[in-house]
Amino acid sequence: MTLRNIDALFHPRGVVIYGHPEGEAQSQLLRNIQASVGADDYRHVTTRADLARLDDFEARLAVIMDASWGTESRIDALGARGCRAVLWAANRRISGKVLRAAQPYNLRLLGSRTAGIVQTRQGNNFSTLALEPRPGKVALITQSQSLAAASLDWALGRNIGFSWLACSGAEADIDIADLLDYAALDPRTRAIVLQVGQIRSPRKFMSSARAAARVKPVLVLQTRRAVDDGPLGPDPVRSAAFARAGLVECENLGGLFDGLAAMELLPTVGSHRVVVVGNGAGACALGTDAMFRHAIEPARLSSESRDALTTKAPQAADLGVAIDIGRSDLDDTLSALAHICRDDNVDAVLFVHSPIAGQPHEPMVKAIAEAEFSHRIMTVWLGLHTALPARAASAQARLATFASADDAVRAVRYRARYQFTRELLTATPPPDPTVTADVDSLRERLTMLASGGVEWLSSDEASHLLSAYGIAGETPAETAVRVRVRVYRHAEFGMVMSVRDEALGIDPAYGFAPLDALLARRMLEGASAGRLRGTRAAFEALAQALVRLGKMVVDLPQLAGLDIRVAAGPRGRLQAPADSLIEITAKPIAERDRLAMSPYPARMRHIVSLRGDTRYIVRAIRPSDEPLVLDLLESLSPEEIRLRFFNFIRHFSHDMAARITQVDYDREVSLVVSPYDRPDALAGMGTLIADPDNVEAEFAILVHRDHTGVGLGRHLLDCLLRQASARGTEVVYGDVLAQNRPMLQLARSLGFKVKRSLDDASSVRVEIPSRDYKSPLKGTG
Structure with missing residues (x-):
């Protein structure tokens, strides 16, 4: 994920066009560029002789109309001359050689088969669209040229505008996830409308979608390839992914348009x-x-x-x-x-x-x-x-x-559903169930079996594996409720979990590992269409089973598939039949392709001994830590609150605590510290939040006054700096009140440079290139 140089598409200082227009779409693109950019701000290269005219011309955006101009040597020359983005208008796909040539310069490419971009605030139209959008507050992101044109035509008919619109096309480089990140950070965009035809990087998409949905409404329409042998209708797995990310899905194009009207015109x-x-x-x-x-x-x-x-x-x-x-x-x-x-x-x-x-x-x-x-x-x-x-x-x-009245109500429902999905994103789950499985031993065992040609575990092996995760045994004679759970690989989202109550005969519900108890309950409610049968104890036991199976999916990359029927007795006794089907593989796929959601980074957990032999447990934060975080924050003195948050805060809300505890582990590092003899209490916290480019990351440290003076803040900051280095973050910085002398002294002792803040005279900025950091501490973190 990176936003680096994408802004050159929307705000270029100079444009160079390569090749003659091929067809009416490219001719329209040329006309739009000429109308948007002054004659002195663009050059059109159609012959080798025209290249000489570029000697003194500074171009930040290149437009490739003829693919014969888009060679790796041309891309290398563009990057060396300071070009930062390429709009690939040619229909021929962008080759791997071209992409590799662009990488050293962080030269970003949009396309191929893109309709381009339009930014309405400054009137920059670098698109193949024949119509000119009016300014508005909604960003439109599509993968389809035809749907981009249709959406613009409809919007003009309803006098609705856009802050900007972009068509990602074949997505050789810039994809819808990058554009979602751009829209999320754009202060002039109030809401986002998204059309999705294909998702190439599920982990990246889910991360960007969740980040965007946290700050503004996102409406999404999924489309499928028009092929005879393709699945019919919307993909329910995609729908489950959209819901997990907090997006509001529209049933059809008409619904998307009506939702757009609601986003733009209604309060x-x-x-x-x-x-x-x-x-x-x-x-x-x-x-x-x-x-x-x-x-x-x-x-x-x-x-x-x-x-x-x-x-x-x-x-x-x-x-x-x-x-x-x-x-x-x-x-x-x-x-x-x-x-x-x-x-x-x-x-x-x-x-x-x-x-x-x-x-x-x-x-x-x-x-x-x-x-x-x-x-x-x-x-x-x-x-x-x-x-x-x-x-x-x-x-x-x-x-x-x-x-019609139905269209109006549907639009309102989309607006209201966003509030509901946002609440789900910030809901506080209960603590995860305890699972004592020996993961390393199980991985070794599955690797040995798969290497020996085993594709399906025997009944004994399957029972042993399920028992390790707290699910085993024959189905009890008295069953309150039984569901069928399947785990399989989806073409776009990797490993998917489905739950079906076969007694009801309705469609299954879908989810993605890892799960917490709240997500598991929602899956069960979806699988029964709200008609929950059996006792509450049985229902809760099944929810715990789904959480444990999700942990199994995360823990064991050798797991290729699973098909079991899990039953719960009226008192919550959880069991599964001995004939459960579990498929394994000797060639697991990469984690980012296997798991659509970032798993909990258990590897960060460690025990550290500080001054006076005081021992602490350091680990990554969990969503279920919200009560502990609130207890810590509420116990702070007014001065501690001011030094950490630059303001006096009388009450810490659920929304604020949820933002602290529910992190995207791909983008953030958030550590909590507990005294070794009191693991149910927090002594401090440390966070590191990177920008989408991973160029800069901001840190923040909080240590309760009862635990200062032992080196806990130093250890937390050391852990964060090492994480930044491991993730390739270039610079780590923090904003510190000028009065916070202990924090400034700590920063200086670790090699940070102190600079004047340009935004706040009462604070300073401390920063350090992560490559320059040499950890003075021992141990892991």
Whole structure:
């Protein structure tokens, strides 16, 4: 994952184009570049003689239209001259030689088969798109040229804009994960709309998707290759991955467009507090039926609002689940809508309007568009003959307008679902179940068997392996609930777990190792469609079994497949039949291809003895550590809080603790320290967070006052610096209050240079190149 030099695509200081346009798409690209860049800021090379014109020209972006110009020697020359990005507009794929030639310069390539990029703030259009997008707050990322063009055409028809849009094409280098990272960090992008046709690096995609979804809504539409022998419909494994990452999946292109309209035009809808308003009982029924079809209960006005509504609009009637404004005239209708929008119980209003006699669409569109509360109203203009111009006028006025009540409610559901998925991302799981398996011995045993030609474990070997993870034995005679668990390799996401309650005959639920108890419970709920059978003890036992099987998947790369039926008795006794099928391989795939989610880095755990023979346990943080982290933070003095957080914080929230404990181990290092004799308490913490380029990483150290003076802070910072070096991070830095003399003294003693902070006069910046760090401490970390 890296964002290095991607910005050269969006903000180039100079553009050089190689080759004649081939076809109308490239001709459009050339016209767009010429319209975006001044004549002095680009050069067009079509012959060898034109190369001489580049001697004094500084180009940060190169556009390859003819692949014959895209040789490794040309790429090497571009990199040496300071070019930082290449838009590969040619249809021929980018070769491995070209990619290798670009690597020494961190020269980034977009394409092939890309539609290019458009950045609306400065009007940079380096795309093959025939239409010009209007500015907006939503980023559009696609892999498909045709869907990029369709999305832009639709957005213009609805008067909706983009902060920028990009088509990654064949993704030889820059992919959708890179673009997600770019969008997540872009302050001018409020939300992201993503189309996914293929995922080449699951670990990278999941890491970027989770990072983006934590800070802004991401809508995603998956598309599949149009081949006769391909699977039908959306891939449920992809859907499970999107949900795990916190993305909101749209069912079809129409849903994606409506979701885009909601993202761009509606205020944040944190819940389903939508009031249905219609000019007739039938119009109201269309709105409420749509709400109920999408499992959303319409919001209801407060008693004070209901009483006042009769004064504002005497013709209006409160139907309980909707407001029928009936034959109210234009002024009364506006008064009613304004009053409803001011109700504290209401986030948005779904206004369904029929062109009945005396109430044509056009005057109502104009009146609502001019009202100050228009941004809180979703309009649905019924009919066709007069509805089409009403929708066009609504779009021109930038009203959130939809073709049907179902489309409007679906868009709201996407907005509200984001809040739900974000809460799931930050939910606090219970502690992981204790598993005492001897992983090294099991790996050696499986390697020996696989090397000897064994592909499927015998019943005895399978029972031994399952027993090591707390799952074994014959199925109990009295079974509360039984599920079938499969583990297999998915073409895109590596090892996938599926759970199915065969007694119900519904589709399985899917998940990815590692699992915690919350994720396992959600899988079981999905596998039973919420119709949980058996006792709570049996259900919890099965959830624990899924967590343990997920740990088995993480621990044992030799595991190629698994198919077992796990049963739990009414008291939670967990067992599996002896005929469980477990497949092994002598050639495990690489971890990043095998596991879509970064596993817990157990290797970081160690015991350290510090001054006075004080012993501590140092390990990577877990999501279930949230209560311990809150206890530590709440025990700090006001001065300790100020030195660590640069501010006084009276209350540490769940969201803040979740951000600290739920880390992406591929991007962050977060260590916690416990006294050896009190492993259920924390004495300190240390974090290292790298930027997506892995150029710089910021550290932070916190040691409780009861544990200062023994060298704990020094040990934590040493561990973080060694991790930075191992990960190839170039520079480690920290912002330190100028008054924090102990921290500054520690930093200097480890080789950090102290610099003045450009952002805050009360703090300084300490930094050190990780290659220059020589650890003065012994032991592991």
